[in-house]
Amino acid sequence: MNDACIIFQKELRNFFKDRRTLFSTFLLPLLLLPILFIGMGTVINALEADAQKTTYHIAIEGVEDARLHIVLKEVLNYTIVESADADVSIVFPPGYAPGISSSVVISYDSSSQKLQYAHQQVLIALQRYQEILGEQLLNLHGLTTSDLQSLNLRSIDRASQAVQSGGSVLAMLVPYFLLIFLFSGSINAGLDTTCGEKERGSLAILLVNQVPRTSIAWGKICYVSVVAICSAGATFLGLLIAMLSPGGADLFSSNALGAGAISLSALLTIIIVLFAAALFTGSIVALLGSLARSVKEGTTYVMPLYMLVILIGVITMYMDPTQNGWFFFIPMVNTIFVMKEIFMGMVTPWHVLVTVLSQIGVSGICAYLVARLFNSEKILQTV
Amino acid sequence: MIVIDQLTKSFTHRGNRKTVLKGITCTAYDGEVYGLLGPNGAGKTTTLRTVATLLRPESGTVTVDGHDVTTEGRLVRDSIGFLTGEMRLAGHLSCRELLRFFGRLNHMSPQAIRQRIEELTADFAMESFLDTPVAKLSSGMTQKVSLAVSIVHEPHNIVFDEPTSSLDVLAVKVISDFIRLAKQSGKCVVLSTHVLAEAQRLCDRIGIIHDGQLLCEGTVDALLETHQVPDIETLFFSLVPDKRGLL
Secondary structure, eight states: OHHHHHHHHHHHHHHHTOHHHHIIIIIHHHHHHHHHHHHHHHHHHHHHHHHHHOEEEEEEESOOOHHHHHHHHHHOEEEEOOGGGOSEEEEOOTTOOTTSOOOOEEEOOTTSHHHHHHHHHHHHHHHHHHHHHHHHHHHHTTOOGGGGOOOOOOOOOOSOHHIIIIIHHHHHHHHHHHHHHHHHHHHHHHHIIIIIHHHHTHHHHHHSSSSOHHHHHHHHHHHHHHHHHHHHHHHHHHHHHHHHSHHHHHHHTSOTTOTTSSOHHHHHHHHHHHHHHHHHHHHHHHHHHHHOSSHHHHHHHHHHHHHHHHHHHHHHTTOOTTSOGGGGGSTTHHHHHHHHHHHTTOOOHHHHHHHHHHHHHHHHHHHHHHHHHHHOHHHHTTO | OEEEEEEEEEEEETTEEEEEEEEEEEEEOTTEEEEEEOOTTSSHHHHHHHHTTSSOOSEEEEEETTEETTTOHHHHHHTEEEEETTOOOOSSOBHHHHHHHHHHHTTOOHHHHHHHHHHHHHHTTOGGGTTSBGGGSOHHHHHHHHHHHHTTTOOSEEEEESTTTTOOHHHHHHHHHHHHHHHHTTOEEEEEESOHHHHHHHOSEEEEEETTEEEEEEEHHHHHHHHTOSSHHHHHHHHSOOOSOOO
């Protein structure tokens, strides 16, 4: 184990001295998500504010009712113009009088974001106008709108407090991003330390040494796993920053990190699960890298798996983790489901245990195979 | 001392089995430089990789200081330094850090590593770039570091596979000087090369290998006298048919 530590330390020291790799592994995921979410939130807010401030040209044909203008004024700044110059036209049929059932045509240009907003507001105003007309008709018969409501509806949300306070948003997005960055973070390091070393001819000198080849395999796998966990950690931090920032929180439209969303024990469980997942991705990438003769060949082996991971991330985004217990035995899928359960406040120790053990188990098999490859003549021919 | 006895080795590629070593027998003694000469694909690299325990003999035996490469791999690796001309050290570690790393891998004590780094730095004149990342070194400097890394544990036997291929003149001199020094200090040096002049200049004994077979073996003088040729180059071309033509 001491030999594995020596290799692990050397690889890690080399990694931390490479500024470009540090940028792409730590800084990029740390900055990318906040910039993305804050940027999007800010842009959307600015567009909304601009749309609200704008005075629109509205044409109204076939009706002269002051009440329509009152409700329209409540939701939109507008001036009345001729149909030809209008941003939005509201056309009532010929012979229309308030109270008569009629078809009203609203025309606008949907290619403009602002006019889409104006259209929505006009619909709201017309809906309100229709309610006023309805109330008027009911009054003629001595009724009010409350007389039409014979059922009093009341819904009770049985989801946990964590879900209600925004946990479901976290449960959907965070596992996906973590998984992607966990895998992408391990690719560069994993291929460089295996087939990259083969390509440079420096693996031979490592193998012609006192160190058992199993130790070499474990040293390299642990190194790739640590890089993967660093990448995932930076992503998680970036996501927290994005959600806590004003623009980002607006985008998520919920108090996703409200009280109780992530407790200390939940955070610790996430870290444990992430370490197991990092070990798994590190060992898989190291195994595929050891099979390849060059980084180029290694990339062709790893890429299909990367696509599969993205696919798993997308498919499981809307899946309910409680439906199929056997999902917790599948590496990667179980990581996503356990994290979903954590964020939804319904995680069970059994699921965490199965997830961690299954990933460590597969990692052990991969380490054994990598060591076998380092002893395999087919592989050693090419070092 | 490295003893190769009746070494055979085959590889299977896409269902085709090819025997690349056909009963090679030779011995490299302590205090001498043994040169394995041959064209590309003759079997030099396979022979040396078997000595370095990277490949296993199919039949026959290879021993290094009496230790069998198949059954006593770790003892063999302890007593050999292996370097290939294709090796390119890269990365962001300095020469000192790399030497320390390989020293630790060879289970040397921190004090022994420090002392060895001082010796190697002096031997290869590496003071000026000892703390420079290897990625920033010239090819000659990198080759010096590669050489230092391969012998950091002071191996008694040195196995160099085409050590001067793709090196400039100054870098070649570093390797040649080291080989002479190693020989003077009683080490056993085996090197493969296809640079015939270099072999004649450096080697005490030479084996010419072609198509997996050792065509002749002996001291340089004895070979030239036996075959009545003026130099190794003439001897080589008299034994190895050139079927490639001029174009």
